[in-house]
Amino acid sequence: xxxxxxxxxxxxxxxxEFFPPKTDEASEELFGxxxxxxxxxxxxxxxxxxxxxxxxxxxxxxxxxxxxxxxLTAVSHLTCVCHDLAEMTHILDRYAAxxxxxxxALGGDPPRNLGNYDRSKDAFRYADELVTFVRSRSNLADKxxxxxxxxxxxxxxxxxxxxxKEMDYLKAKVDAGTDxxxxxxxxxxxxxxxxxxxxxxAGIKVPIVAGVMPITTRAGMVRMAELALGARVPAKLLRAxxxxxxxxxxxxxxxxxxxxxxxxxxxxxxxxGIHFYTLNKSDVTRQIYENLGVKDSVALGAA
Numbered sequence: 001x002x003x004x005x006x007x008x009x010x011x012x013x014x015x016x017e018f019f020p021p022k023t024d025e026a027s028e029e030l031f032g033x034x035x036x037x038x039x040x041x042x043x044x045x046x047x048x049x050x051x052x053x054x055x056x057x058x059x060x061x062x063x064x065x066x067x068x069x070x071x072l073t074a075v076s077h078l079t080c081v082c083h084d085l086a087e088m089t090h091i092l093d094r095y096a097a098x099x100x101x102x103x104x105a106l107g108g109d110p111p112r113n114l115g116n117y118d119r120s121k122d123a124f125r126y127a128d129e130l131v132t133f134v135r136s137r138s139n140l141a142d143k144x145x146x147x148x149x150x151x152x153x154x155x156x157x158x159x160x161x162x163x164x165k166e167m168d169y170l171k172a173k174v175d176a177g178t179d180x181x182x183x184x185x186x187x188x189x190x191x192x193x194x195x196x197x198x199x200x201x202a203g204i205k206v207p208i209v210a211g212v213m214p215i216t217t218r219a220g221m222v223r224m225a226e227l228a229l230g231a232r233v234p235a236k237l238l239r240a241x242x243x244x245x246x247x248x249x250x251x252x253x254x255x256x257x258x259x260x261x262x263x264x265x266x267x268x269x270x271x272x273g274i275h276f277y278t279l280n281k282s283d284v285t286r287q288i289y290e291n292l293g294v295k296d297s298v299a300l301g302a303a
Contacts, residue, residue, distance in 0.1 A: 080106070
């Protein structure tokens, strides 16, 4: 389903994000996990993208398999990094031919093993340029072309110390043809509400989906901060995790409770959507989803 239709149909969207495994066996296991989400009726699922690495082909393959073998709507991540124009064109043409209708257009960072990568070889340097290109490509499944999402950063983009300029850059991505914004993970809802208000001031009117990632282990909390390029972990959450000592089950319960309360509060404040970063482990996010009393996001939005 085209992302525009999803937001028309679902007053509140619920979505899940996965990353492509590195082996065939892990790919099969992950596909089974994703397929089982059909019973929850999520608005869509997304698959991340390892630019310049072997997993990027697995992203394409997994997205197309989801499209062909499930009733889920798949959104594929696509980054500017490590792609010339011919590669970008081939990827989108393959998606169009397979019925894939939506992408998340990202600037991206060069892979760590390509620290001296020359960005001048890339067809596009910034995400707004990629959005423009994606919207220019035909999509056999829909005359509107591809649905396009972009990233938002409630705590600030790590590469943009000027928060005022940052909103100008986000507005440029939206004006290039963006259908929705999906935010980076955050642990304090007030950061999201402030971001949403600044978007309103900037004249950004597309739906804004909140990114939530539950903490499941102490080590995972540290990795989250690294993955999110410095996401702030509130002192209250740090204390709660600290009280768990080395009990991973206790940490998981604390993380599940914190994320559940985040989501409840977001719903109370009319969030347009919640996007769960699963780290390929859907059991905790499934529990949070169920804690919210969600049976069908269409019905929830109409309630």
